[in-house]
Amino acid sequence: MDIYKIIVVSNTALQENVFLLKCLSSEIASKILPGQFCNIKVSESDFPLLRRPFSICDVEGDYISFMYEVHGEGTKLLSHKKEGDLIDLIGPLGKGFNYKSEYETAIFISGGIGVAPFPYLTRSLDGSIPYKIFLGGRTENQIHTYGLHNYEISTDDGSMGYKGNVVQLFEKHIPLLDKSKIKVFGCGPNPMLRALKELCLLHEINCEVSVECAMACGFGICQGCPIEKAEESDKYYLVCKDGPVFNIKDVVI
Amino acid sequence: MIPDLSVEIGSLKLKNPVMLASGTVGYGNEISEFMDLSKIGAIVTKSVSLKPRKGNPPQRIVETPAGMLNAIGLANVGLEEFIKTKIPFLKEVNSTLICNIAAGSIEEYVECTRILDKEEIIKAFEINVSCPNVKEGGLIFGNDVKAVGRITELVRGVTNKTIIIKLSPNVANIADFAEAARKEGADAVSAINTLVGTSFDIYTRKPKIKNITGGLSGPAIKPVALAKVLEISRRVDIPIIGIGGIMNWKDAIEFMICGASAFQLGTVNFVNPAAGVEIIEGLINYCNKMSITNITDLIATYKI
Ligand SMILES: Cc1cc2nc3c(=O)[nH]c(=O)nc-3n(C[C@H](O)[C@H](O)[C@H](O)COP(=O)(O)O)c2cc1C
Ligand code: FES
Numbered sequence: 001m002d003i004y005k006i007i008v009v010s011n012t013a014l015q016e017n018v019f020l021l022k023c024l025s026s027e028i029a030s031k032i033l034p035g036q037f038c039n040i041k042v043s044e045s046d047f048p049l050l051r052r053p054f055s056i057c058d059v060e061g062d063y064i065s066f067m068y069e070v071h072g073e074g075t076k077l078l079s080h081k082k083e084g085d086l087i088d089l090i091g092p093l094g095k096g097f098n099y100k101s102e103y104e105t106a107i108f109i110s111g112g113i114g115v116a117p118f119p120y121l122t123r124s125l126d127g128s129i130p131y132k133i134f135l136g137g138r139t140e141n142q143i144h145t146y147g148l149h150n151y152e153i154s155t156d157d158g159s160m161g162y163k164g165n166v167v168q169l170f171e172k173h174i175p176l177l178d179k180s181k182i183k184v185f186g187c188g189p190n191p192m193l194r195a196l197k198e199l200c201l202l203h204e205i206n207c208e209v210s211v212e213c214a215m216a217c218g219f220g221i222c223q224g225c226p227i228e229k230a231e232e233s234d235k236y237y238l239v240c241k242d243g244p245v246f247n248i249k250d251v252v253i
Numbered sequence: 254m255i256p257d258l259s260v261e262i263g264s265l266k267l268k269n270p271v272m273l274a275s276g277t278v279g280y281g282n283e284i285s286e287f288m289d290l291s292k293i294g295a296i297v298t299k300s301v302s303l304k305p306r307k308g309n310p311p312q313r314i315v316e317t318p319a320g321m322l323n324a325i326g327l328a329n330v331g332l333e334e335f336i337k338t339k340i341p342f343l344k345e346v347n348s349t350l351i352c353n354i355a356a357g358s359i360e361e362y363v364e365c366t367r368i369l370d371k372e373e374i375i376k377a378f379e380i381n382v383s384c385p386n387v388k389e390g391g392l393i394f395g396n397d398v399k400a401v402g403r404i405t406e407l408v409r410g411v412t413n414k415t416i417i418i419k420l421s422p423n424v425a426n427i428a429d430f431a432e433a434a435r436k437e438g439a440d441a442v443s444a445i446n447t448l449v450g451t452s453f454d455i456y457t458r459k460p461k462i463k464n465i466t467g468g469l470s471g472p473a474i475k476p477v478a479l480a481k482v483l484e485i486s487r488r489v490d491i492p493i494i495g496i497g498g499i500m501n502w503k504d505a506i507e508f509m510i511c512g513a514s515a516f517q518l519g520t521v522n523f524v525n526p527a528a529g530v531e532i533i534e535g536l537i538n539y540c541n542k543m544s545i546t547n548i549t550d551l552i553a554t555y556k557i
Binding site for chain 2: 001002003041046047048049050051090213214215216217218219220221222223224225226227228234235236241
């Protein structure tokens with residue numbers, strides 16, 4: 001990890017409030033792994049003060065991109081960055097997905113903007129392993145298919161794809177899969193991850209998730225981002241350093 | 254010309270007045286990836302307690318205008334683990350090491366200091382009597398002039414190293430506390446720890462941090478911190494280490510003018526983990542521009 005000032009190549013709206021920020025940085029592009037994140041200073045002033053963590057969305061050559069939803073002051077400022085602007089960022093941070101381990105089929109499950117790490121993750125499989133993606137959202141405009149292939153969609157209101165939540169959609173597919181030979185990668189809001197955990201424990205499915213958490217530093221010095229360990233312990237994991245990717249069995253979500 | 258940046262805090266000589274504040278640099282490992290810690294005047298460890306502390310449940314932090322609230326709850330590895338696994342790294346860093354101690358009872362402060370006094374690498378103790386985020390200890394002592402005096406006296410009894418008492422701003426007259434510390438043999442005081450604050454979600458009506466209240470830090474508290482440093486400086490004859498909202502060299506100089514002999518960087522480390530060395534550069538340039546040959550010539554030079 002290091003501090004970089006990198007140049008914005010584009011910052012385009014994918015949906016009304018979802019953007020793709022693309023920057024040039026050969027250093028980060030050559031180092032960052034799927035599931036890791038960068039901590040971006042969205043403003044040059046002291047307000048907002050803290051950096052904002054964003055998962056790496058994609059890496060193509062020397063270009064890196066981040067997908068983000070505008071939901072507060074910080075992300076609003078980020079959405080104003082233009083081609084040629086400089087962005088101050090710390091990265092790569094955290095531990096990414098263990099996508100190279102033993103399994104025969106990869107399953108990706110996302111809720112809303114939780115899809116952000118999947119373009120790079122699926123690209124990194126490099127065609128070596130068959131995979132399927134399940135994308136969920138409350139409504140149609142929470143479905144983001146940028147950089148993805150092989151997906152099925154669910155929306156809570158039925159405005160697109162299967163009507164219901166994405167964990168239910170995945171559950172319908174379980175009978176078609178060899179449970180012992182798949183690995184699930186999940187990212188999304190906590191209620192979705194909790195449902196996913198229950199399902200994966202029930203079916204004894206191997207699953208890794210990327211969790212979200214408020215962060216101050218993003219690299220392990222503030223202790224601001226604890227997550228409870230599943231086994232009784234006198235310590236917490238730190239999301240920014242021990243995660244953000246965890247085996248779903250290891251943490252209380 | 255390179256000005257002389259060295260300062261003295263009691264018997265402790267620092268190569269420059271830049272210190273990294275407790276709880277904002279862990280035990281040095283991570284931040285060493287961003288800057289050369291050997292350039293920094295001193296590093297203050299995360300508060301160490303006799304036994305490990307798990308700390309508060311999440312959510313522990315929330316951002317506020319130009320600042321943040323934290324309720325970490327003194328999460329730390331405990332004294333034994335600190336000596337075994339954290340001191341070896343800190344030994345390799347060629348900076349002055351100050352150990353910050355937190356405790357739930359007066360006896361625990363004394364016991365921690367007594368044990369850590371044997372560690373040669375530790376050059377000074379900063380006694381945290383001002384953490385707002387734990388039930389016992391911390392602020393209970395920090396709010397009680399007699400308790401602060403008593404803790405200072407007893408800790409003084411078990412170490413000859415430099416003792417710094419870290420004061421709370423959540424009191425009516427901070428100078429009274431500085432005076433109590435001075436009288437009982439403290440070498441310096443550091444001010445300020447965080448200010449008690451809170452923040453609520455207006456839709457759920459719930460506090461944004463689980464502990465309900467937290468400690469406010471960052472640029473938002475700088476004017477308060479400066480006023481506290483100035484108050485102590487005008488009333489009590491003791492070296493002061495200024496803390497609170499320092500983001501750059503200008504803020505740091507402001508603290509020195511208001512009476513600080515040295516200063517600590519806290520929240521800024523989260524945003525710019527290279528701030529420490531950048532501020533040293535800034536101090537040098539300022540001294541040159543102002544024809545200051547010894548940075549100590551700046552201390553408490555307010556013109557009121
Ligand atoms: C996340 C966090 C953790 C802290 N932990 C401690 C601690 O363990 N012991 C202590 O004495 N002060 C602790 N502090 C207080 C800082 O050392 C400092 O006094 C305070 O943050 C004000 O300085 P700043 O505005 O530069 O951050 C902590 C502050 C923050 C933000
Ligand atoms: S965000 Fe600071 S330790 Fe994780």
